[in-house]
Amino acid sequence: LRVDRLFTDVRLATMDPALPGLGVIEDGVLATRDGRIAWVGPRRETPAFEARETIRGEGRWLTPGLVDCHTHMVWAGDRADEFERRLEGASYEEIARAGGGILSTVRATRAATREALARSSLPRLDALLADGVTTVEVKSGYGLEPASEYRQLEAAAALESERTVRIVRTFLGAHTLPPEFAADREGYVRLLCEEMIPQVARERLASAIDAFCERIAFTPEETRRVFEAARVQGLPVKLHADQLANTGGAALAAEFGALSADHLEYTDAAGVAAMARAGTVAVLLPGAFHCLRETQLPPVESFRRAGVPVAVATDCNPGTSPLVSLLLAANMAATLFRLTVTECLLGVTRNAARALGLADDRGTLEPGKRADLALWSIERPAELVYMMGARPLAGRWVGA
Numbered sequence: 001l002r003v004d005r006l007f008t009d010v011r012l013a014t015m016d017p018a019l020p021g022l023g024v025i026e027d028g029v030l031a032t033r034d035g036r037i038a039w040v041g042p043r044r045e046t047p048a049f050e051a052r053e054t055i056r057g058e059g060r061w062l063t064p065g066l067v068d069c070h071t072h073m074v075w076a077g078d079r080a081d082e083f084e085r086r087l088e089g090a091s092y093e094e095i096a097r098a099g100g101g102i103l104s105t106v107r108a109t110r111a112a113t114r115e116a117l118a119r120s121s122l123p124r125l126d127a128l129l130a131d132g133v134t135t136v137e138v139k140s141g142y143g144l145e146p147a148s149e150y151r152q153l154e155a156a157a158a159l160e161s162e163r164t165v166r167i168v169r170t171f172l173g174a175h176t177l178p179p180e181f182a183a184d185r186e187g188y189v190r191l192l193c194e195e196m197i198p199q200v201a202r203e204r205l206a207s208a209i210d211a212f213c214e215r216i217a218f219t220p221e222e223t224r225r226v227f228e229a230a231r232v233q234g235l236p237v238k239l240h241a242d243q244l245a246n247t248g249g250a251a252l253a254a255e256f257g258a259l260s261a262d263h264l265e266y267t268d269a270a271g272v273a274a275m276a277r278a279g280t281v282a283v284l285l286p287g288a289f290h291c292l293r294e295t296q297l298p299p300v301e302s303f304r305r306a307g308v309p310v311a312v313a314t315d316c317n318p319g320t321s322p323l324v325s326l327l328l329a330a331n332m333a334a335t336l337f338r339l340t341v342t343e344c345l346l347g348v349t350r351n352a353a354r355a356l357g358l359a360d361d362r363g364t365l366e367p368g369k370r371a372d373l374a375l376w377s378i379e380r381p382a383e384l385v386y387m388m389g390a391r392p393l394a395g396r397w398v399g400a
């Protein structure tokens, strides 16, 4: 049997849902062909393969490449000064008056070329890749006007030609109200629904539509209109929901069959039940929880009991989660939210792929899935969650 690459002498954490836990196969073999996984199983059952290249793992662990399913990692400008001033006692109001906050990122992003946006994002992307990430979701939402939003999405796509990585783009025009519409919310929602979402669909600039449903952003009624516009275009939706208060965001997302609802600290029992019925993934973002020094924990036990799949992501963004390590996000999910090791690792592979609508394509080591792989110098998978900043990656393949 002719294959492209053969990984031998590896321990496999397949994340295969047909197997318990992480789907471990000790002393495993994995073969790839044409960028896909052709065979996976224990060595003693391995057929005679003829491989173009053989990679001997020397007992290392092979997992699916990690999937960061929620980031805002393409932006321009710098908020480190604001972070510093806040620690020195400046209030949010003073910072806003001095031109800080999200609107400073919007100004800088609007002023940046596509090339400059991509270039300034590369160090963040490189940090994610050093953690074994092979798929990164990137949201727009710092342009807040048609041309700048599209440019942000094009910059995200351009990252694929700079690095070996798969980028999945999400349109988040409904991130915050742009300053020029401060007195005309209705006008901006109309612009989103009647012009921007149809154009995003027409030009395939993104594969999903997201919104920020919160008292400081968009109301449930405005979010509903954004989702209806997405539905007309046949685009799936996701939602920043119930992060700072329970606005019924999780239930609203589920009503529209959302791929995921994200944050969810304040989600109530009705929201959890609605997500379970709709098959909506709960994406937990402990980086933002940490940076904002939140205390309200997401209802993890309710998600477990209801069978809601849970994913974990960095939420990489300049304001509330300047986090560029998915393994550290997993560690925070364990430490702060009490997810188990298995939940954390399924949360950055299989369930993260599902949160992007890509469950059939990646996120597990199963025949037919993309050969996106990470090889780790560890003794047991728990180390990936337990260590902080260890960077145990030994190899990474995208479409091997």
Ligand SMILES: [Zn+2]
Residues within 6 Å of the ligand: 070, 071, 072, 240, 315, 317
């Ligand atoms: Zn976010």
